[in-house]
Amino acid sequence: MAEQGNNGNGAAAAQKPEGQVAIQAKIVNQYIKDLSFENPNVAKLIASAGDQPTLKVEVNVGAQKMEDDLFETSIEFKATATNNIGTIYVLETVYAGLLKIESMPEGALEPFLLISGPAMIFPFLRRLVADVTREGGFPPLLLDPIDFGDLYRRRQQQRSQGSGRANA
16 A cells, blocks of 8 residues: 655645546666667778767657557667768667556657656666677767757757748
8 A cells, every 4th residue: 555645735645636547657678679880991990090089979769659558769879980081980779668658648748758768768778889889899988968858849949940930
């Protein structure tokens, strides 16, 4: 039996208004959907390391409904390291999580799948990226935390600006 706490006004915090159900979300599974690591100039790099590399990182998130209460949230990640010799490596991956979500209002579903979902699986993607670059013969690429909420807000702004232009 769950403990009921006091929410400050004398009512038990665990009590819900009649007919309202608690939202539940959990990761059922997580997996690599796609993974590619290319090291196209290894012969040139062995002869000379070249200049300090430039790293370009691209991140995108996506989500789709799989079944009634099962949703997939995914992070598309691409890192390209280059220098004066050429491309040092290209790492592309899509890392996904299968989430079971119950009793979530329709309006909260998209933000949850594109902000909270990626935030839950990101530590595992971070580890994968570090391991793959290390196994590819390079220092591990350690990703900084990503603000998926900001990524979502920017995407929404781009959508609204795009529709505003279409309507003008």
